Amino acid sequence: MRVSGPGRPGGMAVLFAVLALALAALVPAAGAGELDRAGIARQFPPPLVVGEKDDALPVWPILKQQAGSYEVFAYAFESIDFAPIPGFGGTPPDLLIALAPDGNFRDVKVLSHREPVFLEGLGPEPLFAFVEQYAGLSARQPIRVGRPNARAAGASAQTTVDGIAMATASTRTINQSILASALAVARGKLGFGAANVGLSVEAKPDLFEPLGFDALLSRGWVRRLTVTRGEAARAFRGTGVEEGGEGAPGEAVVDLYVALLDVPSIGRNLLGAARHAALMHELGPGNHAVMVLSAGPADAAENPLGETFVLGSVPERVSVSQGGLVVNARDMAVERRGAGLGEGLPAGDWTILRIDSAAGFDPSAPWTLTDRIVRERGQILSEKIARDFSVETTLPGDLFARVAAQEGPDWTESWRARLPALAGIAGMLALLVPVLARRRGLVADARRFPAFRLAFLALTVGFVGYGAQAQLSIVTLMGLVRAVFRTHDFAFLLYDPPSLVLWAFVLASLVLWGRGTFCGWLCPFGAMQELVAWLARPLRIRQVAVPPRLDRPLRAVKYAVLAGLLAATAAGWPAADAMAEVEPFKTAITLSFLRSWPFVAYAVGLLALNLFVYKGFCRYLCPLGAGLALAGRLRVLDWIPRRAECGTPCxxxxxxxxxxxxAPDGRIDYPECFQCMECVTIIQDPGQCVPQVVARRHAKRIVPRPVPTR
Amino acid sequence: MSARPTRRRVLLGASGLAAAGIAGLRAQAGARGLTVRTRAGLALGTTVSLTAAGPDPDALDAALSEGMAALRTVEHAASLFRPDSALSRLNRDGHLDAPPAALTTMLAFALGLAERTGGAFDPTVQPLWPLWSQAAERGARPEPAALRDCLARVGWRRVRLSPEAITLEPGTAVTLNALVQGHAADAVMAALRARGIADAFVDTGEFGAAGAHPDGTPWRLGLADPRRRGEVAAVIAPFTGFAATSGDYNMAFSPDFSDHHIFDPATGHSPRGLASVTVTAPSGLLADGLSTACMVLGPERGGALVARHRGCALRVSVKA
Structure with a gap:
């Protein structure tokens, strides 16, 4: 396809420059949003009052007036002040978070972010809807980003928020920013302990002591909550519903026994060995079971486990709390008939409540069981009046062991979720490597190999690019530089498993074969360019060959781009992210061209360029390719076969x-080689390789042999 | 003796504020050519609010900022909620050089009041707090032996105070929670007065008022019922000067309010006689100290103590 003549490469350079300038002007300057008092007041309008900013932590108390005085409504803060977790391209999102004094999120709002998928692709609405899910959740427990519609599919609504397709990495960053900053504020302002974070406290399974019911009661391991008619009447005094039913004031209307069953010395003694073992099996490790037995009058309205109790529900009238926060505890709907509870237990209705390990419940710390008595006042428009009665349980710490949380850190989930993509990529690599390695195999087949290559490139665009979203990018290299010089946190690499696997493969192939394996086969944008270039022939467009005197300096441009980007990143220059837009991968692959028109024009322009200048972006501009070319100098194999005649004269x-x-002398310039295998095909084809054609004419066989490089 | 700052919701604040709210207040004040500014926040373990009225909004804002700064100064000197306060450091180290003025003022007043009350008011009851709160978590009272050991470390004569340094005997710890909110009201009022504010109402956990309500009527202070949350038992009107309340109900260890955060230094138990005491006085420091002392002394001896102080008055609510 070489055409003699100068072509118009100068015009191309001008085009690049114009596009780069247009981009630089387009990307707004990065800046962390710092709300002042007026800004906070706009977010929390009257009747809420913005209090004085804390003088130790950047937290604004949001107050509301209550009977002439003020109550704390929420603590408001910006996530960026506590947990600046880098998002796409390293810029942390900034979220305005309102945390209620009980540790629940009141509200989460997005103040600023640079996540391209929400700036350009999907638009901001899915992000706003995403953060709205946090309202009402507790900062006490870990919250995970599930798949889209995870909650509807049965994931715990207390510990899971629905993810967004195409925005996995961004939503994780947002989630981490929210949780980490809320925890920091909760520890500083709400007195949260660190005990419940990342650590679970479980009963020692082998520690067992046979104890009777009375011994358990006297040790306080089983607690009793009794409310007499008189006590209830006193609690309801002045409400008009002091009297509930008839009977002596000293008669108990509520008589509850409360026991934490996952402690063997409690549960096994109460339930018997077999039943306890079955319960523990059903409960699962790390979770807790609280039994409440109502030994009071079964038909009394005060019996919380009577007729109104709904099996399998979170009970309305008994609740478990710890540190002032209610812990989610749900009836396990254990089969009740023929219950055969252990010896000596009083008769009565009972429930076993399950507390999930994610609830952050610490059984070695004091916890409270609260019984609520509800009475109705009035005949027509009846009004419910409730009074609470509590009993606290404090179990000895040596019954428990502190163990690391069962579930791994957040990134393992992203690996599990991306397994299909990982398998697909692994399959593609398993297909590609033997083909490239066996020079006399498919590569030597001048007819079938180009078809294989086209098919593989189509797969690279469709699957590696759009399917697995595994377009490697200079942004990762910039992230590495940023981690080395600034944040020292490399964890961001783990959140995108397909890319990480591809990176590992590319690094290995760099050492063996050089940059070409990635640039020629596995780069989706590169593959897209090649597919466009392939159209040139049917469109009868003559591609331009860049003359060497222009080609050489243009090749150097990509190294300059790389150096500029990495230097700007290392220096912490905010424009570095904008400069990374020189790479059109985000526009073309991540956002599938759903972006504002200058970005799309730039990416489409670079693709259309291939009709005239073959892979101009890859060869002259791509900073990632430049980086790989530099690293590719570590290559150990000169694997492209050469003959003595290569260069002179052929x-x-x-x-x-x-x-x-x-090179004109026949040497391979590996840093510029894209491993397209065309020269390998030629040299293996006696009908194409000129020295072999000549040799055959002379009826003489010549074997190709490697030539040592200098 | 109050061993830990608490949210005392005894006083319902200016009842005008409670009834009309900020918007209503603004409208009424506007009719008299006055502007009202309110600043709220968290300090001393409770919510605080400062309200000032005057003709010039900028002057009000500047004055309220100084009032908040004065509050922070008191907090940095003597809040046990802040591990970095001067008082927290004194308790940790047993010694403090160059104590801030607010701390020496309060401690000097506390030691003087201890002497006048024969030790019924004592700023060294702090070691009783962890003993009682930990016992309450177990649903019990402290062991008599532990209580005796603890009381051996209590005694106001175990504190040596000079303007240059404060020294505690080993094992002794000081709380000024019985005074710090009242003194904060003094400090804020002084800051507002220095800025020329004539009409102001401050809630620092205890209350202070000067001048009149912006609508021209006197300030009114509602006193909460110690047994029925959110209900007003009495109203002080007109209210100027300072008022402080001590009660048994807000940090009670037992549901019948018999064990709570105020301790009799002689016994280590909570005094039995009163549910709540409100003292009005010419300074917040005096009001706050007298109200706590009266909780310990009971109605008769407390009444006699208050009567010895000019400009002070006492209202008590006896335990049911």
Whole structure:
């Protein structure tokens, strides 16, 4: 496809410059939003009052007036002040979070972010809807980002928020920012302990002591909550519903026994060994079971486990709390008939409540069981009046062991969720490597190999790019530089498993074969360019060959771009992210061209360029390719076969190489080689390879042999 | 003796505020050519609010900022809620050089009041707090032996105070929670007065008022019922000067309010006689100290103590 003549490469350079300038002007300057008092007041309008900013932590108390005085409604803060977790391209999102004094999120709002998927692709609405899910959740427990519609599919609504397709990494960053900053504020302002974070407290399973019911009661391991008619009447005094039913004031209307069953010395003694073992099996590790037995009058309205009790529900009238926060405890709906509870237990209705390990419940710390008595006042428009009665349980710490949380940190889930993508990529690599390694195999088949290559490139665009979203990008290299120089946190690498696997493969192939394996086969944007270039022939467009005197300096441009980007990143220059837009991958692959028009024009322009200048972006501009080319100098194999005649006199491969990666003397310029295998195909084809054609004419066989490089 | 700052919701604040709210207040004040500014926040373990009225909004804002700064100064000196306060450091180290003025003022007043009340008011009851709160978590009272050991470390003569340094005997810890909110009201009022504010109402956990309500009527202070949350038992009107309340109900260890956060230094138990005491006085410091002392002394001896102080008055609510 080489055409003699100068072409118009100068015009191309001008085009690049114009596009780059347009981009630089387009991307707004980064800046962390710092709300002042007026800004906070706009978010929390009257009747809420913005209190004085805390003088130790950047937290604004939001107050509301209550009977002439003020109550704390929420603590408001910006996530960026406590947990600046880098998002896409390293810029942390900033969220305005309102945390209620009980540790629940009142509200989460997005103040600023640079996540391209929400700036351009999906638009901001899904992000706003995403953060709205936090209102009402507790900062005490870990919250995970599930799949889209995870909650509807049965994931716990207390510990899961629905994820957003195409925005996995961004939503994780937002989630982490919210949780980490809320925890920091909760510890500073609400007195949260660190005990419940990342650590679970479980009963020692082998510690057992046979104890009777009375011994358990006297030790306080089983607690009793009794409310007499007189006590209830006193609690309801002045409400008009002091009297509930008839009977002596000293008669108990509520008589509850409360026991934490997952402690063997309690549960096994109460339930018997077999029943306890079955319960523990059903409960699962890390979770807790609280039994409440109502030994009071079964038909009394005060019996919380009477007729109104709903099996399998979170009970309305008994609740478990710890540190002032209610813990989610749900009836396990254990089969009640023939219950055969252990010896000596009083008769009565009972429930076993399950507390999930994610609830952050610490059984070694004091916890409270609260019974609520509800009475109705009035006949027609009846009004419910409730009074609470509590009993606290404090179990000895040596019954429990502190163990690391069962579930791994957040990134393992992203690996599990991306397994299909990982398998697909692994399959593609398993297909590609033997083909490239066996020079006399498919590569030597001048008819079938180009078809294989086209098919593989289509797969790279469709699956690696759009399917698995595993377009490697200079942004990762910039993230590494930022981690080395600034944040020292490399965890961001783990959140995108397909890319990480591809990176590992690319690094290995760099050492063996050089940059070409990635640039020529696995880069989705590169593959897209090649597919566009392939259209040139049916469209009868003559591609331009860049003359060497222009080609050489243009090749150097990509190294300058790389150096500029990495230097700007290392220096912490905010414009670095904007500069990374020189790479159109985000526009073309991540956002599938759903972006504002200058970005789309730039990406489409670079693709259309291939009709005239073959892979101009890859060869002259791509900073990632430049980085890989530099690292590719570590390559150990000169794997492209050469003959003594290559270069002198034969120039066939040099002329046919569309990358200009073969020197006139026949040597391969590996940093510029894209491993397209065309020259390998030629050299294996006795009908194409000129020295072999000549040799055959002379009826003489010549074996290709490697030539040592200098 | 109050061993830990608490949210005392005895006083319902200016009843005008409670009834009309900020918007109503603004409208009424506007009719008299006055502007009202309110600043709220968290300090001393409770919510605080400062309200000032005057003709010039900028002057009000500047004055309220100084009032808040004065509050922070008191907090940095003597709040046990802040581990970095001067008082917290004194308790940790047993010694403090160059104590801030607010701390020496309060401690000097506390030691003087201890002497006048024969030790019924004592700023060294702090060690009783962890003993009682930990016992309450177990649903019990402290062991008599532990209580005796603890009381051996209590005694106001175990504190040596000079303007240069404060020294505690080993094992002794000081609380000024019985005074700090009242003194904060003094400090804020002084800051507002220095800025020329004539009409102001401050809630620092205890209350202070000067001048009149912006609508021209006197300030009114509602006193909450110690047994029925959110209900007004009495109203002080007109209210100027300072008022402080001590009660048994807000940090009670037992549901019948018999064990709570105020301790009799002689016994280590909570005094039995009163449910709540409100003292009005010419300074917040005096009101706050007298109200706590009266809780310990009971109605008769407390009444006699208050009567010895000019400009002070006492209202008590006896335990049921």
């Amino acid at each position: 120039q066939l491969c040099k002329v046919r190489c569309r990358y200009g990666a073969i």
